[in-house]
Amino acid sequence: MNYTYILRCEDGTLYTGWTNNLEKRVADHNAGKGAKYTRTRRPVELVYVEEFSTKEEAMSREYAIKRLKRTDKLKLLHAKNA
Template sequence: MAFYTYILECSDGSFYTGHTDNLDQRFAQHQSGYITGYTFKRRPVELAWSEYFATRYEALEAEKRIKGWTRAKKQALIAGDWTLLSELARNSGDRR
């Protein structure tokens, strides 16, 4: 079974990070307002980034790690700017 960690960009410009085993369904739930949490009043949302993981544990660990990141680090991840992401991690003392 596949698992995903994902970042949504909300209509207010904020980011939401989560994990799921069905990315299309979870995105639709956020978009429709079915999920009444953080994204409910910040719709519409856009899928900004996602990554596949072999286990739920790996996806959850990635979610936890990314949730602790600065906005700049999340933007670098979304852009695929590994050089900037590495530099930001060094500057923050984050070696993960």
């Protein structure tokens, strides 16, 4: 499985990424081994996940989410958690 995910960083910002091993990737972010963006914004919390069968689908969705405005990302989180 492949996943597109959103993390909420300690400073309240949102980070979007994709992976094929969600638990390991979140642990990597929290250990400072993830993306450069999250290294100084730890700890991070997983707040949103979508599952895909292919890497390409997950990467395409990551790209689409990264293009959204923050308000639209927050609406996405709210809709998924409602």
